[in-house]
Amino acid sequence: MTTAEDNFGSLRLWLRDGVDVYISPDNVAHVVFLSTRKRLRLKVSPSLISSLEWLDGSATVSELEEKFSEDTHASSLVDFLYYLYGKGVLVEKDWMMDGISPECASRFSRQLNFFLDIEESTGAALELLRRFMECKVALIGIGSVGSWILKELVQIGFQRFVLIDPKPLTSGDRVRNALFDHALVGLPKAVVADRFIQGQAVNPETWVRTLPLDIYTDVESLIGSDVDLIINTADEPYIGATSIKLSRYCVKKGTPLLVAGGFDAHLASLSEMIVPGRTPCSDCYAMHFEEALSDWKPMSHPVTDRLMGFGGLPSLSVFAASAAVLKIVRLFSEKGGGVERGRGEFLFDNYAIDSFKVERNPKCPACGEAMPLELNDI
Numbered sequence: 367m368t369t370a371e372d373n374f375g376s377l378r379l380w381l382r383d384g385v386d387v388y389i390s391p392d393n394v395a396h397v398v399f400l401s402t403r404k405r406l407r408l409k410v411s412p413s414l415i416s417s418l419e420w421l422d423g424s425a426t427v428s429e430l431e432e433k434f435s436e437d438t439h440a441s442s443l444v445d446f447l448y449y450l451y452g453k454g455v456l457v458e459k460d461w462m463m464d465g466i467s468p469e470c471a472s473r474f475s476r477q478l479n480f481f482l483d484i485e486e487s488t489g490a491a492l493e494l495l496r497r498f499m500e501c502k503v504a505l506i507g508i509g510s511v512g513s514w515i516l517k518e519l520v521q522i523g524f525q526r527f528v529l530i531d532p533k534p535l536t537s538g539d540r541v542r543n544a545l546f547d548h549a550l551v552g553l554p555k556a557v558v559a560d561r562f563i564q565g566q567a568v569n570p571e572t573w574v575r576t577l578p579l580d581i582y583t584d585v586e587s588l589i590g591s592d593v594d595l596i597i598n599t600a601d602e603p604y605i606g607a608t609s610i611k612l613s614r615y616c617v618k619k620g621t622p623l624l625v626a627g628g629f630d631a632h633l634a635s636l637s638e639m640i641v642p643g644r645t646p647c648s649d650c651y652a653m654h655f656e657e658a659l660s661d662w663k664p665m666s667h668p669v670t671d672r673l674m675g676f677g678g679l680p681s682l683s684v685f686a687a688s689a690a691v692l693k694i695v696r697l698f699s700e701k702g703g704g705v706e707r708g709r710g711e712f713l714f715d716n717y718a719i720d721s722f723k724v725e726r727n728p729k730c731p732a733c734g735e736a737m738p739l740e741l742n743d744i
């Protein structure tokens with residue numbers, strides 16, 4: 367036994383909800399995590415598999431070992447149970463109470479079970495929730511995509527925000543903004559968002575900023591110097607300009623940046639997660655598209671005032687927001703998968719997700735091998 371197993375014999379484990387066990391004709395046990403569809407295949411003796419039926423939380427592991435002692439596979443029982451405990455298949459009854467309040471355990475119980483599927487240990491699942499609660503997020507743009515991102519982040523435990531959107535909530539936002547409230551029409555969206563967080567988060571901590579992010583804005587004076595994640599959905603002057611400005615700042619600071627939504631052509635986008643040193647930055651993306659579209663010459667449009675001409679559906683905004691939040695969960699997760707490099711989008715006609723890879727560009731002026739830009743160039 368290792369030190370990690372020292373008190374294992376005293377644990378009262380049970381086979382938790384959300385995991386089904388099937389036995390195939392070749393006596394292989396298939397452990398299926400229902401929420402993630404992950405599977406474990408275990409080739410063990412039928413009697414060990416049947417021992418799972420005893421795991422209702424009433425007996426300690428040592429007591430089960432005693433009960434199992436007549437069986438020829440008895441020596442494997444503790445190893446078998448320890449393996450399943452390490453995979454999050456077996457848990458202690460009150461594992462969610464370990465370090466968080468009963469209110470938090472009750473509020474986040476379903477997602478903690480989901481995190482257990484991803485992270486494969488109760489400690490890591492709780493740690494993922496703690497990371498959310500401690501993370502300080504700067505959200506720039508609280509419109510049709512940004513408002514849904516914020517709502518979902520608060521629902522999964524985020525509570526520390528810098529909220530940036532000076533534009534007032536309008537009656538037209540009723541069909542697209544997750545935080546719409548008739549009584550708040552006319553207030554800056556950052557203020558509307560703050561009211562929402564104060565009513566929903568466990569321990570809300572917000573900084574409301576009713577200034578725009580434009581080309582003249584100093585990023586750090588706008589968002590502060592201690593932000594852990596920046597989310598950009600700002601469409602003015604346009605998402606490409608604000609993202610390049612923020613991305614250059616993030617590359618210098620080593621802060622992750624998520625670019626989502628922005629305008630209607632990006633409605634069904636799966637967003638871009640930019641992690642300095644690991645993924646392409648916004649300059650890399652811009653260079654990629656410049657090269658890929660170099661033979662395409664844009665035709666000037668005969669109508670100049672086209673501001674209301676884009677199509678959209680609230681469902682597409684919510685889809686883009688949910689996809690973005692899932693990327694954030696993956697970013698903070700230990701075993702949730704790597705941060706992908708590229709872009710994807712939902713294609714309505716095909717009912718499919720299309721995606722393509724983009725790599726870091728060695729010639730990138732911000733994150734490439736050449737002399738990087740200085741912070742005061744940003």
Ligand SMILES: [Zn+2]
Binds near residue numbers: 648726731732733
């Ligand atoms: Zn780059």
